[in-house]
Amino acid sequence: MSHTAELIAVGTELLLGNIANTDAQTLSKELSALGINVFYHTVVGDNPDRLRQAVDIAKGRADILITTGGLGPTCDDLTKNVLAEAFGKKLVYNPEAAQRMEAYFQKLHPEAGQKMTENNYQQAYLPEGCTPFQNDWGTAPGCGFEAGGVHVVMLPGPPSECGPMFRARAVPYLRDLTDGVIASRSLRIFGMGESAVEHQLREQMNSLQNPTLAPYAKEGEVELRITAKAEDDHAAQALIAPVERELRERFGPLIYGADVPSLESVCLSLLREQGLTLSAAESCTGGLIAKRFTDLSGASAAFRGGVVSYTNEVKHCVLGVPQDLLDQYGAVSEPVARAMAEGARRALGADLAVSATGVAGPDADDRGNPVGLVYVALAWEGGVHVRAIHAAGPRERVRTVAASHAFDLVRRRLTGLDL
Amino acid sequence: MSHTAELIAVGTELLLGNIANTDAQTLSKELSALGINVFYHTVVGDNPDRLRQAVDIAKGRADILITTGGLGPTCDDLTKNVLAEAFGKKLVYNPEAAQRMEAYFQKLHPEAGQKMTENNYQQAYLPEGCTPFQNDWGTAPGCGFEAGGVHVVMLPGPPSECGPMFRARAVPYLRDLTDGVIASRSLRIFGMGESAVEHQLREQMNSLQNPTLAPYAKEGEVELRITAKAEDDHAAQALIAPVERELRERFGPLIYGADVPSLESVCLSLLREQGLTLSAAESCTGGLIAKRFTDLSGASAAFRGGVVSYTNEVKHCVLGVPQDLLDQYGAVSEPVARAMAEGARRALGADLAVSATGVAGPDADDRGNPVGLVYVALAWEGGVHVRAIHAAGPRERVRTVAASHAFDLVRRRLTGLDL
The missing domain is CATH 3.90.950.20 (CinA-like)
Structure with a gap:
């Protein structure tokens, strides 16, 4: 079965432009590698009504809903409260999460000058029946749960916590849901403009379904990405190979590398x-x-x-x-x-x-x-x-x-x- | 009257995590400086149905709709076609846009080896009655138009075109919609970390309503932005001046300039x-x-x-x-x-x-x-x-x-x- 995920980032700092939504980039890459489609990203501020509205829209069009941010004490655990309510889950105390936070604070301030506050203990409440994602990279735990056919994953917002927790905790949780993989290959072209490349490839791009072929313009360069879905990596690579060969014949030495950064x-x-x-x-x-x-x-x-x-x-x-x-x-x-x-x-x-x-x-x-x-x-x-x-x-x-x-x-x- | 803008970024590369949505960050900062609220960002792929769905949702909750991306030849001018249809506008040929692109290509390849393709000419079609935003930073023109009480602004996706076009073309267009003026003053600090600056200013930031005071961290620098709303520029400046004086007293020579780029x-x-x-x-x-x-x-x-x-x-x-x-x-x-x-x-x-x-x-x-x-x-x-x-x-x-x-x-x- 093919899955569709939707990302909701919670944080007024994103809407003010103080930071870019790099969590969405990180998670999208990871989800693509898992073979999970992502059709929408949404960003919403620290506002329960608007978050609830975004959740209601998202759960109508995706079966995996991933939130980032809004879990810490500064936002009153906004995301956890709104999501639990939206999916009819009670919040229950998770002693392991509380212990981990205590240990974290102990390490941070061994002289015990600063202690966990009541707000921090609030973070140890998680939706009933969820899989807790303990946080080895900060304080707020995340979690995954299922309700009404939708899988919900909540992750902390700081990029130094979000990506690591996704890879270590959410990927094993989600992998159980998916079949197949997505593989991609990126050919980099220097010396021909985007329109010219696209002109040469238009028919091919439109006719290809799996793998797909898409050009991305960079400053003075073009990246051609071939993306295949298949049951395993070997099969995906076998779909990519003939398209890559054809592109290499067509563009020859204009292609300066495959899967290279620059x-x-x-x-x-x-x-x-x-x-x-x-x-x-x-x-x-x-x-x-x-x-x-x-x-x-x-x-x-x-x-x-x-x-x-x-x-x-x-x-x-x-x-x-x-x-x-x-x-x-x-x-x-x-x-x-x-x-x-x-x-x-x-x-x-x-x-x-x-x-x-x-x-x-x-x-x-x-x-x-x-x-x-x-x-x-x-x-x-x-x-x-x-x-x-x-x-x-x-x-x-x-x-x-x-x-x-x-x-x-x-x-x-x-x-x-x-x- | 207070305005609410919503940003829709169009591009499968965003959903695949190839790039972060930095356009949203850039525009959010600029909109905040204009006194325009932003409640949601949405990212959608190169897919007309899903873009149309995102537009329909957005126009129900915002009166300014700003799109980024999906204007170039590689995506068949997806955004322009969908938005024109959603707001009942025909696309009409804009000779100036075509001329500018011709000049751009002429400059790029004066020996005329590479010419504009039919695809590029498609970019010169714009919604009827719109204000064209000519593109001095690339090829695809943007535009602004009003329909049914919603103001629509379309901008190209590449960050090197999106930000400059917004500042040079969309800001004057949007400024006409707001009553009163928003003035801001940006003090640049080098030599003190963000948390130290914030710590010193916490009380002041929370107590100030008009003007507001907000810090933005840059790499190793902090920008302090004072923003005032008033009926005219003179009144806004009068609100800003005492706060600036106070900040200058507090931070002294750590402030290296006001309203300077770097x-x-x-x-x-x-x-x-x-x-x-x-x-x-x-x-x-x-x-x-x-x-x-x-x-x-x-x-x-x-x-x-x-x-x-x-x-x-x-x-x-x-x-x-x-x-x-x-x-x-x-x-x-x-x-x-x-x-x-x-x-x-x-x-x-x-x-x-x-x-x-x-x-x-x-x-x-x-x-x-x-x-x-x-x-x-x-x-x-x-x-x-x-x-x-x-x-x-x-x-x-x-x-x-x-x-x-x-x-x-x-x-x-x-x-x-x-x-």
Whole structure:
């Protein structure tokens, strides 16, 4: 039997925009992996009437109802009270939950200056007949119960408690309800726009039912996700494989990886495998290439360093870009991009070096080069290649796309593709 | 009259947990500042029936309905079609929207290899009688219209388009609906944690009704927003002023600005006013200081450049950090931070230079320095100051907080405060 879950997050702080509903993201991923459909997320404030209304709507369209938040003492256990009432359950005292909270407070404040309050003891009351989800990550316990054909799961709101409790306590509870699994495969494309990718795939996307195929646009990139439902993982992978093969034939080297976090992470893996080092010379990207690469833990194994050369003097004095090139062609030019990459490779002692020089905007430069024109170069022992790009959009996007092109050059070079 | 808005986000990627609904957070903050209540957020997939159901529920309980997502060609303009039908509006061709998209594509690919597809032209159809929200940040236009007493606002889903379009196009549209004005003033604090700030303000926050006072935590920073409702801006400002004065007395130089976008933007303004230049030497921040500073348009007026010295060789050869300091104290040390800042100032020829060297994580360094320990330094003509910080949290947060400390040193130096 196929199940449908619905998520209700309780918390005024979400409606005020103080935090994003990351619990919904975490749980949706987990539910998808369990083969449970999710058709709606709802967010409601700390208000019993509106929560009750949301619960009444949700139980009419889903058979698994998962709440996050509204369990702690600061909200008077709003969620527990409203849900228990909505499903006709009494709240009963759970001694184990109370003991665990006592132990938690003891650990937190061993000098016993702060003790559990009456409010905390309220948290130990749970709906009758439920499966308690003891909380090893905070105080408020969660629980799961069934009433009138609907399975209700209540989880605490703090992300540091919600995700761990779901995985450790709710997944075993829910797994008993489901048959089958959902598997997905994400192919990442760089070098073709979203509309163009979608145009090529439109027929296929519409005709595919299982697996499904969906594109997601990222800045200057497209992610293609193939998702299959089957009775086990092996069968799901067998549904995915032929679609992946077809996409790989169609898009070839535009696909830079499958189930990888980013273009730069692919570069880091390749550099480490091949025992090579990288450096960067950045003008318009202003440190973004170095920043993105060093966001990756383990980057120090391959990254030597970078120079952000925001002035011609720095390009000349630190990177050794010949003054006559700067005078003759200007900083935003193919020869200067080339000399910057070569200079970074030399000055920072790396096997490969990338560079970027261009006009990030908002205004054209003093030589009339338009916003979005960027020269991106890659230098290696015995060679250098420059790519001219025209990135659309605001400053931030121009910089992001330019940095991605630099990583794309590295990726292509290290996998033997044309640059 | 008081208004209630409801947010509906459209996108299967949200239900699969691929992304969090950050648009809801962005818009909720903005709506709160406009004095518009938000009681529910809903997320629904790329499914016309379920979207229609969500719209029908929402229009029964809110008088402003804001959708995000489902406007691009990949989802067949799902949101526009469903909303137009739900509110009995025909879709009509908007030539300006089409022209803007053509210009966007022209800029993206001036060599005309890639053209607008039929799918893109579909995006130029908008509900009859609507106020078009042209898209300066991507392709799909948004719009606002009124039908049956409900105001509908449609925005694109990508966060880089949704927030900017809301602020630039939807806020003026919505502001016409509210009587009186809402004014707000945002004081930015660096150097005190959120709970400490909140602790100091708890009583005041609870007692204040108009204006209200609310803290928002950012990474390592706190924003205090004072919001007043009044019949005109002058009256609203008069309500805000005494609260601002009190907060300034309480927090003194921890407040780095009012209604400013960021610590680095304050630094850029100060540098420009005083005709000074800045450079950076970065180890653990890996380019983030340079990246954040050059995110600001106009940064080139003050920024000379930076060196990302991810290895000791680069610290020594490019920045001139003496080898014996590196050998004796290690890269993560007060003397090396000092020498890096002095070296960046010298090598890049700037009036001021900042440096950061520390352990971003996930692991302690080989000398046993713990994750989160960072030395941040500022060098100026005739002096240098080092600040040791202990930042908690994952790699990304350590880097962000360290970069902010570097900017805080610049800000304090240029305003004559103690470092």
